[in-house]
Amino acid sequence: MPSIISKLIFACFFIIIRADDLRENKLEKYNEILENSSRIFNGNLYKTITGNSRIYTLATSNYFGEFAVGFNNGSITIFDNFGRYKRSFIVVSSIEPSYLEIYGIRYFLNGDIGTTGKFGTKIFSNSGIQKMYFDSCCHSAISVLTNGEVAYGLSSFRGGRIYIQNPSLASPRLILSHSQYYGDTIRSLLALANGDLVSGSFGSADIKIWNTLDGSLKQSLLGHTRGICSLILLENDSIASGSYDRTIRIWNINTGTAIKVIPADIGDYSFNLMSLLPSENIAIASLDRTIKIWDKDNEILIKTLYGHTDYVTSLAVNSNNFLVSVSLDKTIKIWN
Ligand SMILES: *[C@@H]1O[C@H](CO)[C@@H](O)[C@H](O)[C@H]1NC(C)=O
Ligand SMILES: *[C@@H]1O[C@H](CO)[C@@H](O)[C@H](O)[C@H]1NC(C)=O
Ligand SMILES: *[C@@H]1O[C@H](CO)[C@@H](O)[C@H](O)[C@H]1NC(C)=O
Numbered sequence: 001m002p003s004i005i006s007k008l009i010f011a012c013f014f015i016i017i018r019a020d021d022l023r024e025n026k027l028e029k030y031n032e033i034l035e036n037s038s039r040i041f042n043g044n045l046y047k048t049i050t051g052n053s054r055i056y057t058l059a060t061s062n063y064f065g066e067f068a069v070g071f072n073n074g075s076i077t078i079f080d081n082f083g084r085y086k087r088s089f090i091v092v093s094s095i096e097p098s099y100l101e102i103y104g105i106r107y108f109l110n111g112d113i114g115t116t117g118k119f120g121t122k123i124f125s126n127s128g129i130q131k132m133y134f135d136s137c138c139h140s141a142i143s144v145l146t147n148g149e150v151a152y153g154l155s156s157f158r159g160g161r162i163y164i165q166n167p168s169l170a171s172p173r174l175i176l177s178h179s180q181y182y183g184d185t186i187r188s189l190l191a192l193a194n195g196d197l198v199s200g201s202f203g204s205a206d207i208k209i210w211n212t213l214d215g216s217l218k219q220s221l222l223g224h225t226r227g228i229c230s231l232i233l234l235e236n237d238s239i240a241s242g243s244y245d246r247t248i249r250i251w252n253i254n255t256g257t258a259i260k261v262i263p264a265d266i267g268d269y270s271f272n273l274m275s276l277l278p279s280e281n282i283a284i285a286s287l288d289r290t291i292k293i294w295d296k297d298n299e300i301l302i303k304t305l306y307g308h309t310d311y312v313t314s315l316a317v318n319s320n321n322f323l324v325s326v327s328l329d330k331t332i333k334i335w336n
Pocket of ligand 1: 065
């Protein structure tokens with residue numbers, strides 16, 4: 001059973017197909033993706049790809065059937081859903097190694113790729129041509145809003161702020177102040193279907209929901225006792241948050257209340273990174289180098305995926321229903 005979210009994703013895909021003239025081959029591809037997305041996830045290691053530098057982040061594109069990995073040598077490499085190399089392009093070159101680190105990647109609906117790091121934020125075409133460069137120090141999380149605008153978080157001396165802007169314009173339309181802590185880092189941004197934006201930072205335990213039309217704060221989700229490292233969308237107007245307080249909370253975003261608190265004492269967590277599997281289980285990665293598949297409704301640990309030899313830094317599910325994980329151990333692992 002594909003989750004409501006994946007159904008929504010496919011509904012969007014279908015709209016794109018319609019706009020694109022309902023060409024036969026596209027419909028076939030749509031049906032194939034739909035079929036592949038209901039593939040049962042077993043959590044077996046399908047493939048390991050070894051690169052030459054540490055990895056912090058990746059992003060998947062359902063429409064393009066691919067995923068983009070940010071290597072900390074300043075490059076992004078694109079693979080198809082099965083982990084076959086497609087292309088690579090240079091995001092940033094520098095003699096200062098920390099400027100080569102890629103912190104965030106997100107696909108736009110048209111296939112453009114937005115990416116953040118100490119270098120700022122850059123927008124590339126899907127083939128890797130640089131289109132825009134918002135050049136200022138130390139950008140962290142990135143997200144793409146439903147209206148096509150980009151949201152990116154800042155760290156360092158302007159830390160705790162979020163910029164929202166049209167990706168083809170040079171300056172932000174809105175600046176949101178998530179937290180007042182000097183040097184705070186926005187660790188996670190999540191765009192909701194209604195246009196709102198959810199934010200979480202390293203230095204603040206509060207999760208905030210913003211109206212991105214006027215920049216007003218709609219909700220503060222209170223309950224975590226330390227910073228927020230990841231946010232994901234669940235079904236039925238709920239989201240899940242992973243925190244440095246070693247818990248995962250599931251929230252109803254309409255009422256702003258926590259529906260469930262999952263103590264992450266199923267492993268040695270210093271932080272939790274999550275991704276929703278289409279079976280509606282949550283995949284959790286943490287400093288213990290494992291990925292845990294957690295049945296959030298019955299609160300049962302279903303499976304632990306072993307294999308990474310250093311911190312797992314990011315997770316994503318692709319349109320083949322494969323889980324892709326990246327790590328400081330310089331590898332990408334695909335689980336099916
Ligand atoms: C669906 O899965 C099949 C078999 O693994 C694969 O050959 C095909 O390319 C996949 N289709 C898409 C659109 O990813
Ligand atoms: C960075 O590493 C990746 C993965 O090993 C490789 O494909 C890419 O060519 C490297 N880029 C540079 C600029 O060295
Ligand atoms: C989501 O809402 C629908 C309709 O109200 C309900 O049937 C379904 O069980 C809900 N799903 C979850 C996981 O709560």
